[in-house]
Amino acid sequence: GNSVTQMEGPVTLSEEAFLTINCTYTATGYPSLFWYVQYPGEGLQLLLKATKADDKGSNKGFEATYRKETTSFHLEKGSVQVSDSAVYFCALFPSGGSYIPTFGRGTSLIVHP
Amino acid sequence: DTEVTQTPKHLVMGMTNKKSLKCEQHMGHRAMYWYKQKAKKPPELMFVYSYEKLSINESVPSRFSPECPNSSLLNLHLHALQPEDSALYLCASSPIDRSGTEAFFGQGTRLTVV
Numbered sequence: 001g002n003s004v005t006q007m008e009g010p011v012t013l014s015e016e017a018f019l020t021i022n023c024t025y026t027a028t029g030y031p032s033l034f035w036y037v038q039y040p041g042e043g044l045q046l047l048l049k050a051t052k053a054d055d056k057g058s059n060k061g062f063e064a065t066y067r068k069e070t071t072s073f074h075l076e077k078g079s080v081q082v083s084d085s086a087v088y089f090c091a092l093f094p095s096g097g098s099y100i101p102t103f104g105r106g107t108s109l110i111v112h113p
Numbered sequence: 114d115t116e117v118t119q120t121p122k123h124l125v126m127g128m129t130n131k132k133s134l135k136c137e138q139h140m141g142h143r144a145m146y147w148y149k150q151k152a153k154k155p156p157e158l159m160f161v162y163s164y165e166k167l168s169i170n171e172s173v174p175s176r177f178s179p180e181c182p183n184s185s186l187l188n189l190h191l192h193a194l195q196p197e198d199s200a201l202y203l204c205a206s207s208p209i210d211r212s213g214t215e216a217f218f219g220q221g222t223r224l225t226v227v
Binding site: 100108 | 119144153154155156158161163169201203205207208209214215216217218219220221223
């Protein structure tokens with residue numbers, strides 16, 4: 001079956017530090033990959049996505065590149081802000097007709113001023 | 114309109130009450146989902162409707178009863194819940210017939226069972 005593995009949190013950083021949250025996946029075929037963000041007390045918002053190998057998704061200074069050879073989709077940001085404090089979920093949508101997403105466990109990010 | 118709207122935002126109910134959660138989307142998505150989320154955990158899939166028919170029930174207790182009256186609406190009827198059912202309930206929707214697209218989530222209903 002499909003699975004998504006994320007690094008365990010929480011990740012604690014100072015403002016303006018560099019962020020990496022690792023995500024690897026197992027799936028057959030060519031899934032689409034996503035990062036969702038959940039701010040306290042809210043639902044999940046799509047942060048960025050990539051639908052094929054070597055695609056780079058980007059939004060609000062965050063980036064992730066779909067690496068098929070390493071089955072990875074690591075999230076990066078060059079300079080985090082306090083307002084980036086949230087839980088980040090890596091997810092995949094399988095290819096080939098199934099439309100049920102698979103989520104990683106989530107990684108909590110805490111950014112201190 | 115790329116919104117999934119859930120009502121109410123907060124709900125407190127006793128263990129003998131009956132209540133309903135509502136979800137609405139107008140994006141033409143033919144897959145709709147209910148998820149349950151506990152604090153600091155990923156969403157757990159409960160039910161999936163495709164073309165208004167229940168296609169997946171992840172062994173959810175019968176005190177949760179989903180309903181899809183039409184292609185825009187999804188309800189979750191609650192009856193005789195337990196305190197451990199307290200959680201954030203998320204609705205989501207996605208296209209079925211388009212690859213490479215994501216699920217759109219509502220803001221959730223924060224349910225407390227007392």
